[in-house]
Amino acid sequence: MERFAFIIHPMEPKRDIARKYPFVKFLPDFLVEEAARRIHPKMVSHITGIKSATGAEAEGWFIGCPLTPRQLLGLPHEEVYNRLVQCGEIAADLGAKIIGLGALTSVAGDGGITIAKRLPIAVTTGNSYTVATAVEGAKRGAFLMDTPLTEATVAVVGAAGSIGQTCATLLARDVPRMVLIGRDAAKLEPIAQTLRELSPHCETTISADVATGLRNADVIVTVTSAVDAVILPEHLKSGAVVCDVARPRDVSVRVAKERDDVLVIEGGVVAVPGDPQFNFHFGFPERTAYACMSETMMLALDGRYESFTLGKTVSVAQAEETQRLAAKHGFKLAGFRSFEKAVTEEAIARVRKAAGRNK
Numbered sequence: 001m002e003r004f005a006f007i008i009h010p011m012e013p014k015r016d017i018a019r020k021y022p023f024v025k026f027l028p029d030f031l032v033e034e035a036a037r038r039i040h041p042k043m044v045s046h047i048t049g050i051k052s053a054t055g056a057e058a059e060g061w062f063i064g065c066p067l068t069p070r071q072l073l074g075l076p077h078e079e080v081y082n083r084l085v086q087c088g089e090i091a092a093d094l095g096a097k098i099i100g101l102g103a104l105t106s107v108a109g110d111g112g113i114t115i116a117k118r119l120p121i122a123v124t125t126g127n128s129y130t131v132a133t134a135v136e137g138a139k140r141g142a143f144l145m146d147t148p149l150t151e152a153t154v155a156v157v158g159a160a161g162s163i164g165q166t167c168a169t170l171l172a173r174d175v176p177r178m179v180l181i182g183r184d185a186a187k188l189e190p191i192a193q194t195l196r197e198l199s200p201h202c203e204t205t206i207s208a209d210v211a212t213g214l215r216n217a218d219v220i221v222t223v224t225s226a227v228d229a230v231i232l233p234e235h236l237k238s239g240a241v242v243c244d245v246a247r248p249r250d251v252s253v254r255v256a257k258e259r260d261d262v263l264v265i266e267g268g269v270v271a272v273p274g275d276p277q278f279n280f281h282f283g284f285p286e287r288t289a290y291a292c293m294s295e296t297m298m299l300a301l302d303g304r305y306e307s308f309t310l311g312k313t314v315s316v317a318q319a320e321e322t323q324r325l326a327a328k329h330g331f332k333l334a335g336f337r338s339f340e341k342a343v344t345e346e347a348i349a350r351v352r353k354a355a356g357r358n359k
Contacts, residue, residue: 002058004300005091006100006293007084008044008282009065009072010036011248032068037075039066041087043094044280051274052301053330060297061094062280063087065105069227069248072104080108081115088119097305098122100296103247107225111162116307124299126292128309129322129331131163133291134221134245134267135170136333141241141265142219144348146357155179155217157210157231157250158224160187162313167221167245169316172199180206181213211235219243221267222250233258239355243267249339256339261354265336265343270294273330285342288334298325 027035047060065087072080084105091099099121101112106125109115116123142149154171158164159180172178172195180188180195188206195204207213214220214235220242224230229252231242238261244251245267255264272289284290289297299308302325309318326332336343351357 002056002097002300002303003095004058004060004098004100004296005063005088005094005096006060006102006296007063007065007087007105008102008280009067009069009105011069011103033071036066036068037071041065041083041090043090045278047276047278049275049277050272050297050301052298052328053273054301054328056301056303056329057274058297058300060300061091061096062278063090063099069104072108073225073227077109077114081118084108084115085118088115088121088123092119092121096121098124098296098300100292101125102290102292104225106292111312112307112310116310122299122305122307123310124296124308125310126290126295127163127314128318129270129295129298129326130245130267130291131166131170131314131319132323132326133270133333134163134167134223134243135319137265137267137269137336138167138171138219138221138241138243139174140333141243141263141336145239145241145263145352145355147218147239147241149174149219150176152218153177153179153216154219154221155181155214157181157213157220157222158226158246159191159206160184161223161225162311163223163245164221165191166314166316166319167223168195169198170319171219171221172202172204175202175219178202178204179213179217180204181208181210182206183208214240222246224250226250229253231255236262238262239357241265253339261351263343263348263351264338266338267291269334269337270326271332271334272297283340284337285334294326294331295322298322298329298331301329 044062044064160182
């Protein structure tokens with residue numbers, strides 16, 4: 001039996017912490033965050049039933065880190081590192097040989113490098129498989145919206161980051177136009193130049209303004225580490241496909257309410273092989289998980305107890321290796337979700353109709 005662990009943390013402090021401590025619903029936000037800072041990490045649930053297509057089996061544990069998104073990104077690095085190391089020590093005591101960093105724990109500080117040095121077990125951010133499934137999801141969404149990739153303008157929001165840069169590299173192979181969007185144009189230009197060399201057929205431009213960059217985008221992958229939404233209803237053209245990989249979300253909930261002519265999907269919803277029982281509800285259908293969780297599981301099933309994805313970079317080779325491991329062990333993209341709800345074929349048909357894309 002292979003063993004792994006995965007760190008989770010509250011994304012919406014009041015809602016998530018209130019599941020365990022109902023009284024916090026009545027407290028102001030700053031008091032909820034101050035209380036979270038004083039709660040110790042703990043084992044949240046035991047995960048069973050994961051079985052590879054090869055016959056290998058794995059069990060694991062969710063380890064809860066109480067820090068909120070703002071705290072993970074805003075507190076002193078050493079305080080955050082200490083909390084994450086505590087999570088890893090709990091995992092090691094339980095028998096895990098690798099631990100995955102979920103949501104904002106994967107971007108806090110140096111992206112797991114320091115954590116890996118301080119723990120006796122392997123560490124991965126899961127970002128390699130997150131990239132692979134984001135690209136796959138964006139392509140599938142474009143197909144369902146009758147948007148040929150050979151004619152599409154693709155935009156990557158957060159393109160200066162490791163996930164965004166590799167998503168752009170993979171997508172540029174198949175499209176004629178690419179827009180790299182980020183807050184710092186100076187960081188985007190070297191990435192754009194590299195893409196122009198790797199995919200000379202693809203016209204690559206940059207934008208430091210989200211509204212301007214998205215104006216003509218048919219397909220969008222958004223992967224920032226922003227705490228607040230960066231994509232608003234007025235930014236999107238009719239018929240656009242948006243694959244939102246970020247947690248917290250980059251796409252405003254207003255888009256779901258105001259734009260019935262765009263398809264917003266969450267990247268990286270993966271079917272896990274076997275009969276997985278997570279014993280903790282994180283908003284996904286049964287037997288499915290985030291891509292970052294799935295990377296941790298597939299590495300365990302393969303007996304590869306190594307710190308596979310660390311730091312601020314993800315290579316194309318790493319993304320492609322996780323695709324190989326996924327095929328070997330039976331992980332696959334499991335349809336779409338949007339704002340915590342399943343995206344049905346009927347829902348996609350309604351978006352196509354509103355966008356004038358009905359066949």
